[in-house]
Amino acid sequence: xxxxxxxxxxxxxxxxxxxxxxxxxxxxxxxxxxxxxxxxxxxxxxxxxxxxxxxxxxxxxxxxxxxxxxxxxxxxxxxxxxxxxxxxxxxxxxxxxxxxxxxxxxxxxxxxxxxxxxxxxxxxxxxxxxxxxxxxxxxxxxxxxxxxxxxxxxxxxxxxxxxxxxxxxxxxxxxxxxxxxxxxxxxxxxxxxxxxxxxxxxxxxxxxxxxxxxxxxxxxxxxxxxxxxxxxxxxxxxxxxxxxxxxxxxxxxxxxxxxxxxxxxxxxxxxxxxxxx
Amino acid sequence: xxxxxxxxxxxxxxxxxxxxxxxxxxxxxxxxxxxxxxxxxxxxxxxxxxxxxxxxxxxxxxxxxxxxxxxxxxxxxxxxxxxxxxxxxxxxxxxxxxxxxxxxxxxxxxxxxxxxxxxxxxxxxxxxxxxxxxxxxxxxxxxxxxxxxxxxxxxxxxxxxxxxxxxxxxxxxxxxxxxxxxxxxxxxxxxxxxxxxxxxxxxxxxxxxxxxxxxxxxxxxxxxxxxxxxxxxxxxxxxxxxxxxxxxxxxxxxxxxxxxxxxxxxxxxxxxxxxxxxxxxxxxxxxxxxxxxxxxxxxxxxxxxxxxxxxxxxx
Numbered sequence: 001x002x003x004x005x006x007x008x009x010x011x012x013x014x015x016x017x018x019x020x021x022x023x024x025x026x027x028x029x030x031x032x033x034x035x036x037x038x039x040x041x042x043x044x045x046x047x048x049x050x051x052x053x054x055x056x057x058x059x060x061x062x063x064x065x066x067x068x069x070x071x072x073x074x075x076x077x078x079x080x081x082x083x084x085x086x087x088x089x090x091x092x093x094x095x096x097x098x099x100x101x102x103x104x105x106x107x108x109x110x111x112x113x114x115x116x117x118x119x120x121x122x123x124x125x126x127x128x129x130x131x132x133x134x135x136x137x138x139x140x141x142x143x144x145x146x147x148x149x150x151x152x153x154x155x156x157x158x159x160x161x162x163x164x165x166x167x168x169x170x171x172x173x174x175x176x177x178x179x180x181x182x183x184x185x186x187x188x189x190x191x192x193x194x195x196x197x198x199x200x201x202x203x204x205x206x207x208x209x210x211x212x213x214x215x216x217x218x219x220x221x222x223x224x225x226x227x228x229x230x231x232x233x234x235x236x237x238x239x240x241x242x243x244x245x246x247x248x249x250x251x252x253x254x255x256x257x258x259x260x261x262x263x264x265x266x267x268x269x270x271x272x273x274x275x276x277x
Numbered sequence: 278x279x280x281x282x283x284x285x286x287x288x289x290x291x292x293x294x295x296x297x298x299x300x301x302x303x304x305x306x307x308x309x310x311x312x313x314x315x316x317x318x319x320x321x322x323x324x325x326x327x328x329x330x331x332x333x334x335x336x337x338x339x340x341x342x343x344x345x346x347x348x349x350x351x352x353x354x355x356x357x358x359x360x361x362x363x364x365x366x367x368x369x370x371x372x373x374x375x376x377x378x379x380x381x382x383x384x385x386x387x388x389x390x391x392x393x394x395x396x397x398x399x400x401x402x403x404x405x406x407x408x409x410x411x412x413x414x415x416x417x418x419x420x421x422x423x424x425x426x427x428x429x430x431x432x433x434x435x436x437x438x439x440x441x442x443x444x445x446x447x448x449x450x451x452x453x454x455x456x457x458x459x460x461x462x463x464x465x466x467x468x469x470x471x472x473x474x475x476x477x478x479x480x481x482x483x484x485x486x487x488x489x490x491x492x493x494x495x496x497x498x499x500x501x502x503x504x505x506x507x508x509x510x511x512x513x514x515x516x517x518x519x520x521x522x523x524x525x526x527x528x529x530x531x532x533x534x535x536x537x538x539x540x541x542x543x544x545x546x547x548x549x550x551x552x553x554x555x556x557x558x559x560x561x562x563x564x565x566x567x568x569x570x571x572x573x574x575x576x577x578x579x580x581x582x583x584x585x586x587x588x589x590x591x592x
Contacts, residue, residue: 013397020390021407024465028410030433031422047436094318103311109319116326118579122527122548123572124329126555126564127336130343131329150321180310209415211530212548216556227417231534234421242425249418260413264406267413272473275520 035246042242062244072229086149095158096184116152143217161195201270226252336565343559355566368550378460379525387471408469452543478513519582
């Protein structure tokens, strides 16, 4: 009897989880399904997952013709990579100083870091917008990148990590005559690769998907990031031509999902690790 | 022999390191190094975080408008305006309503699914990945798919309801439904994040606690959950509730793309109000006042969260 119960419980577990998985994937499936359909089959009063007449090439070509999707994706890469590289360049030395050096004002600086973590980015959008307006850098890559070059969360995360690195390692490096800057990049960074990777995943996912700031910061189409680009495409289409629109949405969504599926374990660990701080 | 030959070396190293640490501490060189390492970070913090947060507070007491020739301090006039503004109250209550749906639903769903995944040994990674996809996927793109799914005539949802003989709705166009529909999309997007936090919490519960509970007579899965899992997950749950509340308080993307706060302000939320005042009408002072209200709510939640982390929540 217990054996039968166990099999039944296992069956029930899969039944519930599979059912929920189907619901969760429904918007993706419907999006892809619609991206294959000709307009006549989009406006149907019955559920049709696979079109009678495939319109794949037409829809995807139309999507690329109506909107510079490749440009949006390229912008997404430029912006997220620049943000991450600058975040690391700026946060790592600061994190090292806060974790391993003793100097006047250290507690104050760290308290400021903790204070800045509390600031949600949307709350300071108005003054940042005005600042960028006055120095004349709105509607540029700089406007998209600059606000996120400083990651106080990154400083905090890396500082916590550096605290666990033994002082002996730092001292040995000093004995070898390595400068403090050299220690950051040649001694501390290699020990911190897992934490930097986790932070990188967190940073790239957040800024690839960010909609609020790019919406405010730029209004030239050639600077649009993927979310702003696809939202604009949708406004221009205004619900008339769903095939190409869903093709565009599929194209915008695919890169990150693919990277996720390839490295899903690392992604989930990274987001869990940063999410718990 | 090896030990003996290493011993003097170790003995030689130890005091020297101690001395070096002493001289290093507080030395002029150290101050200069720290300054060099910290200056990029602290100056950007001042320019891009602390400056703007002070500015937003000050601006909320002015009538500053982008493009206007002059501006002046107006005291609490902006806040007084908000106090009497029906749309602002609507935005505030709508935001709280949204948070009130998304937080419990996404926490319970996240917990339930995490428990189900951990209850067996097969297909764990598969389920975990599937439920995590909405967290990663670009919300704006998938919101457009949701919009079409929710289309009153040709949307998948209504077609499915019709197929089984249930009534259909204009999900995003009816004032009573729009905000709840957005909240469902919010839950769909967020629960996978909560799930991975719960999974991390579940893994860290020592297995011997379950064995002990079983020996003490906790035979059913429910009693094991009640006696071991739930108390051990308590702090994690508090944390997940707070982080979900902070995230759902920031709802903006779906509102901006799908409803524009409508129909007739039924889905107006705080950040959307701030956005329209600040970046469509350029009434910066008023937008700053809304930002301050938004900030106050998020700040309280974030402070409680940091307090929890300080008390060493174990995962």
